[in-house]
Amino acid sequence: VADDDDEGHAKVNTRVTLQVNGRTHEVEVLPGEPLLWALRERLGQRGTKFGCGIGLCGACTVHVDGQPARSCVTPASAVQGRAVATIEGLAAPDGRLHPLQQAWIDLQVPQCGYCQSGMLMAAAALLKTHPQPTDQQIDAAMTNLCRCGTYPRVREAIHLAARKLASPGAAA
Amino acid sequence: MNLRRRAFLVGGALSTGAAVFGGVWAARAAGSESADAARLTASQGWHSFGGWIQLSDQGACTLFVPHIDMGQGVQTALAQWVAEELDLDWTQTRVALAPPDSAFANGALARGWLAGDVAVPAWLDDAADFAFKRIARLRDVQISGGSTAVRYTGQLGLRVVAAATRAALLEAAARRWRVATPGLRTVSGRVIDPGSGRSAGFGGLAAEAAGLRLSGRPALKAGGFRIVGTSPQRLDIPDKVNGRCEYGIDTMVPGMKAVAVRAAPAHGQRLIGVDPAPALAVSGVSQVLQFDNAVAVVAETWWNAQHALLQLQPRFGQLPGSAASFTAVSSEALEAAQRNALEAGDRTKDVRLGNVPDIEQSVIAAGGRLIQASYQVQMLHHAAMEPIAMVASWSDDGLEVWAGVQDPLGARAALAKAGGMPMSRVRLHALPIGGAFGRRLPRSIEPALQQLVDVARRCPHPVKLQWSREEDFAQGRWRPQLMARLQAAVGTDGMPASWRCLYVRKNSEPDAAHIPYRIGAQSIEWVKDPAEDWNVPSGPWRGVTHVQQTWYTESFIDELAHAAARDPLAYRLALLEPASREAKALQYLAKVTGWTESRQAGTGWGMALGRGMGTVVAIAIRAHAADERVQVSRVVAVVDCGLVVHPDTARQQVEGSIVMGLSAALHERITMKNGEVQERNFDRYRILGLAATPTIDVHFVGGTVVLGGLGEPALPPVAPALGNALASVKGIRLRRLPLEAPFG
Numbered sequence: 001v002a003d004d005d006d007e008g009h010a011k012v013n014t015r016v017t018l019q020v021n022g023r024t025h026e027v028e029v030l031p032g033e034p035l036l037w038a039l040r041e042r043l044g045q046r047g048t049k050f051g052c053g054i055g056l057c058g059a060c061t062v063h064v065d066g067q068p069a070r071s072c073v074t075p076a077s078a079v080q081g082r083a084v085a086t087i088e089g090l091a092a093p094d095g096r097l098h099p100l101q102q103a104w105i106d107l108q109v110p111q112c113g114y115c116q117s118g119m120l121m122a123a124a125a126l127l128k129t130h131p132q133p134t135d136q137q138i139d140a141a142m143t144n145l146c147r148c149g150t151y152p153r154v155r156e157a158i159h160l161a162a163r164k165l166a167s168p169g170a171a172a
Numbered sequence: 173m174n175l176r177r178r179a180f181l182v183g184g185a186l187s188t189g190a191a192v193f194g195g196v197w198a199a200r201a202a203g204s205e206s207a208d209a210a211r212l213t214a215s216q217g218w219h220s221f222g223g224w225i226q227l228s229d230q231g232a233c234t235l236f237v238p239h240i241d242m243g244q245g246v247q248t249a250l251a252q253w254v255a256e257e258l259d260l261d262w263t264q265t266r267v268a269l270a271p272p273d274s275a276f277a278n279g280a281l282a283r284g285w286l287a288g289d290v291a292v293p294a295w296l297d298d299a300a301d302f303a304f305k306r307i308a309r310l311r312d313v314q315i316s317g318g319s320t321a322v323r324y325t326g327q328l329g330l331r332v333v334a335a336a337t338r339a340a341l342l343e344a345a346a347r348r349w350r351v352a353t354p355g356l357r358t359v360s361g362r363v364i365d366p367g368s369g370r371s372a373g374f375g376g377l378a379a380e381a382a383g384l385r386l387s388g389r390p391a392l393k394a395g396g397f398r399i400v401g402t403s404p405q406r407l408d409i410p411d412k413v414n415g416r417c418e419y420g421i422d423t424m425v426p427g428m429k430a431v432a433v434r435a436a437p438a439h440g441q442r443l444i445g446v447d448p449a450p451a452l453a454v455s456g457v458s459q460v461l462q463f464d465n466a467v468a469v470v471a472e473t474w475w476n477a478q479h480a481l482l483q484l485q486p487r488f489g490q491l492p493g494s495a496a497s498f499t500a501v502s503s504e505a506l507e508a509a510q511r512n513a514l515e516a517g518d519r520t521k522d523v524r525l526g527n528v529p530d531i532e533q534s535v536i537a538a539g540g541r542l543i544q545a546s547y548q549v550q551m552l553h554h555a556a557m558e559p560i561a562m563v564a565s566w567s568d569d570g571l572e573v574w575a576g577v578q579d580p581l582g583a584r585a586a587l588a589k590a591g592g593m594p595m596s597r598v599r600l601h602a603l604p605i606g607g608a609f610g611r612r613l614p615r616s617i618e619p620a621l622q623q624l625v626d627v628a629r630r631c632p633h634p635v636k637l638q639w640s641r642e643e644d645f646a647q648g649r650w651r652p653q654l655m656a657r658l659q660a661a662v663g664t665d666g667m668p669a670s671w672r673c674l675y676v677r678k679n680s681e682p683d684a685a686h687i688p689y690r691i692g693a694q695s696i697e698w699v700k701d702p703a704e705d706w707n708v709p710s711g712p713w714r715g716v717t718h719v720q721q722t723w724y725t726e727s728f729i730d731e732l733a734h735a736a737a738r739d740p741l742a743y744r745l746a747l748l749e750p751a752s753r754e755a756k757a758l759q760y761l762a763k764v765t766g767w768t769e770s771r772q773a774g775t776g777w778g779m780a781l782g783r784g785m786g787t788v789v790a791i792a793i794r795a796h797a798a799d800e801r802v803q804v805s806r807v808v809a810v811v812d813c814g815l816v817v818h819p820d821t822a823r824q825q826v827e828g829s830i831v832m833g834l835s836a837a838l839h840e841r842i843t844m845k846n847g848e849v850q851e852r853n854f855d856r857y858r859i860l861g862l863a864a865t866p867t868i869d870v871h872f873v874g875g876t877v878v879l880g881g882l883g884e885p886a887l888p889p890v891a892p893a894l895g896n897a898l899a900s901v902k903g904i905r906l907r908r909l910p911l912e913a914p915f916g
Contacts, residue, residue, distance in 0.1 A: 013455055030455065030476060037475035041430070046422040047415020049606070051557050052641045056854045059557055087415035101413040108405060108820055111245070111828055113412030114419060114557040114606030139863035145854060147557050147607045149831025151862040153824075 016077050020045065021089025029076045036060045036071040039086060047087040047117050051145070058144030061118035061125075062086045068125035068141075087117035090124060100124055103161040111148035118144050123158050132162050219382035221337040224270075224330060225254060227382075231361050231375030233260050235330060236270035245821035248406045250330050252817055256399045257334035257392065260374075261361035267407055269580075269602055335390035337381070344381040345372055395876060403820035408604070419606045420576040421561035421638060428563065428634040429458060430474035431627050432481040435466035436488040437646050438847030440498040440707035443467055443486055450483035460484070461630055468627055474638050499847040501706050503550070506653050506844065509702040510676045514546075514657055517699030519674065522685055526693030531670040535661035540669070543735055544659045545728055548908040549720045551842035552651040552713050553851070555859060558606020559644040560617075564624050565634035570597030571625065572634075576605035582614040583621060590625035609714040609832070616649035616711035642852040649711030650842050652678040652701065654720050658728040660691075666736025667746070669693060673724065676701050678710055684721035688754045688783060689729065689747035708844065714832060718784040718888040723909060726780035726892035734899060741767055741779055753812050754781055757790040760873050761810045765792045778897025782889030786880025787813040791830070791889040794866075795897040802898060802914045804834065804866045809886055814879030816872050825882040826870045833890025835860035839910050 013028040018035075020043065027042040039045045039062070048071060051059030055073035062071045063085040090098045097105075100123050110116045119142070126133055126141040133141070138155055146154070218226040218234070226234045235254045237247050247267040255265045338358055345363040346353040349370060357364045364371045411417040436443065446467050448460035456472035457480045467486045471477035490498065532542060562575035571591045577583040580602035588595040605612060624637045639647070656675035660668040670693035673685055677698035685696050713719065733743035741762055748755040758781065761767065765777060779792040794806040807830050816822045839858040843850040851857035891909055898914060899905045906914075 030479065032479075033475055037473060041473040041475065044424070045415075046418070046424075049557070050421065050559070052854050054641075054853055054855060057557065091414060097413070104413045105405065105409055108403075108409060108824065110409055110412040111824060112557070112605060112607045113408070113417050116412050117415045120413060142862045145557065145859055145861060147555055147609070147832065147859065149828035149860075149865075150824075151831060151860075151865040152827055152868055154862060 014077065016080050018043070018076065018079065018084060019082070020084045021086060022083075027076070031077075033076050034072050035062065035069075035074045035076045035079055035084065038076040039071065039084075045086055045088050049114055049117055051115065051118075056145070057115070057118075058122060059115050059118040061121040061144065063121060063125055066125070066128060068122050085121075087121060090120060098124060099161040099164050100127070100157065103157040103164070107153050107157045107160060109150050109153040109157050111150055115144055115146045115148075116150075119146065119150075119154055123154070123161075126158065127162060127165065131165060133158060219378040221340065221382060222333045222386055224333045225258070225337050227337075227374055227378035229375050229378060231261075231373045231378075232264045232266065233258070233374070234266045234268050235334075237267050237330070245406050245408070245818065245824060247408065248404065249818040249821060251407065252399045252402075252404065253331040254334040256397055257331050258338045259358035259360060259398075262399060262404055264361055331392065332390065333386075335392050336386040339387045339390045340381040340384045341374055341377050343384055344377045348372070348377075348380070400817050401815070401819070403818055406821065417604055419558050419561075420563070420574060420603050421558055421606070421636075423561075423563040423574040423601075423603065423636065425563060425565060425574070425634045428565075428636055429470050429472060429631065430477050431461075431468050431470050431631075431635050431637045432474060432477035433466055433468040433623065433627075433637065433639065434481055434484075434486060434643060435623075435647055437849070438488065438498045438501070438707075439709060441465065441488045441847070442491050444489045446484055446486040448484070450485075451480035454480040454483065456480075459631070461627060463623070463626055466623065468637075470627075470631060470635065474636065478640055498707050501703075501708055501844050501847040503653060503844050506703050506706070506708070507548070507655070510653075510655050513676060513699045513702045514655065514674055517702070519697040519699055521695075521697055523694050523696040525691075525695075526670070528670045528672060528693045528695040531693040532661040535663050535669050538663065540661060540663040542659060542661055543732060544657070545731055545907055546655060546657045547724045547727055548655040549651075549653065549723060550840070550909060551653045551708075551710075551844070552836055552840050553645055553648045553842050553857060554607075554609045554611035554713060555645075555840075555854075555857060556605070556607030556609060556611055559639045559641055560611075560620050561636065561638040562620070562624050563634060563636045564628035566591070566625075566628040566631070570599070571628065572599045572601075573621075573624070574601040574603060575621075575624075576603045576608070576612060577617055577621075578605070578608050578610075578612040579614050583617065586614065586618050586621050587625060590622045591629065610712035610716070611649060613712055619647075641854070645842075645852045645857065646849050647709075648842065648849070649709045651713035651719065652703075652708070652710040654678060654701070656720075656724045658724060660728070660732055661693075662732060662735065666732075666738055666743075668732055671695070673697070674699065675721070675724065678704065679717075684717040684784065685725075687725055687729075688752070688781065689744070690749065691747065707847070714829070715784070715884045715887040718782065718884070719836075719891070722780065722782050722784075722888035723891045723895075726782075726889060727895050727907065730778070730780070730892065730896040730899065731905065734905075739768070740896065744779075744781060753788045754783065754790075757781070757788050757810045757812050757873060760871065761790040761792055761808065764810065764869070764871055765808050767792070776897050776900030776902075778893045778895065778900050780889035780892035780896060782885055784885045784888060785883075787811065787882065787885035788880075789826075789886045789889055791886070791893045793890070793893040793897045795894070795901045797901050800914075802901060804864075804894065804897070806867045806869070807834070807890075807893075808869045808871070810871045810873055811882070811886060812873050812879070813882055813885070814874045814877050816874055817878070819872065822872065822882050823870045826886040827868050829884060829886035830868050830890055831860060831865055833887040834865070834894065836887075837891035837894045837909055837911055838864075839912060841910050841912075 015028050018025045025043055029038050039048050049059040051057035053072050055070035060070055060072040061068050064079050065082050100120055122142055122144050130137050138158055218228050220226050224236050237250050251265050251267050255262050341363055342353050342356050345356055355367055361374050362371050442465055451457050451460050451469050456476040459470040461468040469477045469481040565572045573587055580600055584598050584600040588598045627637055628635050654676050659672040661670040662668050668691050671691045673696045675698050678701040730740050733740040745758055777792050777794050782789040790810045792808045796803050796805055809826055811826055895906055
């Protein structure tokens with residue numbers, strides 16, 4: 001785990017204001033504490049997973065102002081005043097699943113499921129900028145690692161969700 | 173999860189009875205173990221059948237599955253067997269994890285193993301020390317591994333219990349209506365009397381039926397399956413798309429603190445000393461714990477603890493007077509020692525057919541030649557996405573643990589041993605695992621369980637012990653580094669008259685070195701791994717010994733085909749029994765890949781054949797030369813596992829095995845230097861990503877009888893198929909994994 005604290009010693013807690021899935025939270029964190037751990041351990045939102053701690057595997061992917069971010073290397077203090085979205089906020093407030101979540105179920109994407117929160121958040125960010133992504137755009141955006149090997153279904157499910165978003169009434 | 177609400181009542185159940193499943197179960201249906209199982213899962217308004225199946229007064233069904241979910245989807249496949257034999261309404265069928273108690277031990281797994289009916293699960297010898305040999309061999313195993321769940325637990329276990337439950341429901345209805353049982357039928361959760369038109373739901377009959385003695389030999393459906401062979405949606409997936417599935421790392425219990433740990437990076441070394449002050453100066457830190465070989469920090473949150481741990485400078489080393497030099501271990505030293513062992517080590521025979529030296533001489537005398545090659549594999553890490561993380565609470569009441577393990581019952585026994593208490597005082601809540609691949613099998617997970625207990629007993633509050641990714645790599649239980657030397661005497665017709673394989677053996681390799689090819693003279697021998705006492709931990713890794721042995725065998729047979737200028741698929745077919753499952757799988761592979769037309773220059777197919785866990789898999793991989801690099805564009809797998817219970821999860825398992833096999837073959841390598849692992853995270857231990865994953869086509873060619881497992885058998889043939897594709901497309905023959913370089 002990278003030590004983001006310039007002082008080298010995190011002796012004092014600091015108070016930060018986080019906006020997560022539309023709600024505002026005041027939490028005490030250590031200097032340099034990554035957003036991932038503030039979410040998981042201070043706010044109790046454990047759908048976002050820890051995988052590598054160096055921003056590489058993507059299990060911790062969340063959105064910050066709509067952009068995908070690796071929360072294990074994003075200090076909590078750096079996202080104050082910015083909108084954080086996590087897997088817990090991907091479905092609509094009334095519980096309706098995001099088209100990606102439905103596509104994930106339709107194509108039975110997850111195996112162990114551990115990386116899938118990050119996969120879904122990365123895919124959701126991709127569809128915001130590229131509503132009809134090409135395979136090359138999927139390749140470039142989906143750098144999340146999955147040890148169970150769900151990649152072929154992840155790719156298919158992104159295409160399926162994109163088709164459904166383009167013509168909401170159409171059948172799969 | 174239901175389990176959390178239950179107390180574990182059983183202490184003495186270990187001492188009586190036999191396994192619960194299958195025929196053994198049937199013989200003792202009224203015996204103590206099914207009674208124990210029933211007691212463990214009892215709840216109001218529910219009626220138990222053998223402890224394994226419960227029906228509610230409303231007609232809902234819960235079955236208790238002894239296998240952990242680590243992504244393989246077996247709980248759904250097992251529920252299908254039950255719904256099939258019991259004629260349940262699928263929407264009324266639910267699965268719960270069976271408690272980690274001997275009443276739910278894998279009797280069926282053990283039975284399949286002892287009967288030797290299909291393939292001996294190769295991983296079992298590794299697991300055997302732990303549970304099989306210690307507790308009467310049949311008793312204390314509850315393993316999810318060896319690709320056994322559906323073929324043993326399902327086929328021999330839950331299916332039988334379900335059929336017996338259906339018979340009891342029929343009998344209850346017959347008594348109520350005063351008619352003969354044979355006239356009655358079951359349809360989707362109801363018993364029907366076609367004669368009178370009467371019907372009754374299972375729920376209304378459950379109480380009476382549960383009072384009847386279960387049949388020891390219920391009639392099983394012979395075919396005409398309604399649910400088996402279909403792909404209902406997996407029961408675990410909805411919670412895996414909304415972040416709600418809770419793994420060990422997500423467990424929270426009141427009053428809990430988090431623990432970060434660092435153990436000696438050179439295995440076998442001890443903690444000489446550490447100044448705890450820098451960690452104690454960090455806000456939120458409550459303790460620095462020192463153990464024989466590790467230092468741990470206890471704090472309010474895990475990042476807090478890990479951050480403080482990184483402030484410490486523990487000194488690890490050898491104890492005064494210790495003879496062994498743990499820091500001398502390196503990959504190069506391992507290789508040199510193994511090379512030497514192949515030359516000079518004591519050989520033990522695996523297979524001897526005919527007189528190999530005589531055949532070799534006569535082949536040479538007749539104008540043939542000897543072909544030789546050596547192959548190597550490197551150490552591999554499981555690298556599951558969830559690092560090891562478990563929660564424990566040590567109190568006057570005993571030990572309570574929340575953990576994802578592949579053998580909850582074995583883990584419970586290990587926890588009891590680590591805590592120096594009887595099993596009755598250990599409660600284990602078994603949780604879904606964020607990938608395991610063998611890492612959480614008994615012997616491999618035991619040191620982590622010991623560490624958890626050591627921490628918990630020194631803390632007056634519950635603890636979550638969580639490893640960083642770096643610790644997860646540094647303290648792995650790796651697939652070992654190994655090598656083999658192969659030799660064949662090839663006649664003027666290009667066909668082998670003899671086959672020699674001499675391999676370095678770590679742990680045991682029941683049958684993975686055996687070859688399917690009809691070669692009259694064979695000598696398969698092994699030498700003991702000289703590094704066995706070198707403090708390099710190892711453990712089963714997905715596919716187990718088949719991974720390396722299939723690399724050796726299928727690379728070498730391909731070399732023989734190339735040397736004979738023969739098509740590698742036709743060459744193999746010529747050496748196989750024409751009616752064998754292997755030959756049929758190859759013929760099917762040729763058909764679906766259009767094999768003969770596909771071998772144009774610059775584009776190459778490589779293929780390999782795998783056999784293991786009762787399943788035959790033929791794999792073809794297509795590689796393209798692109799500038800200096802080689803790209804993999806397509807993988808085709810033909811799988812014969814017999815009857816496929818849930819085609820979609822079966823396909824998932826094969827897809828996953830192929831991706832993991834490609835990843836290992838292309839990139840993965842754990843390197844030892846000065847006794848320490850060099851790759852501590854995904855930056856240096858590269859695993860395959862989405863962009864590099866080729867198109868994967870899976871074809872099942874099974875029959876109507878369950879023969880083999882699916883969690884592993886498609887992985888071993890991937891590496892040789894890839895190496896053979898490289899030889900085909902570039903004319904380069906690589907004999908050491910990972911292949912890496914030409915694939916960029």
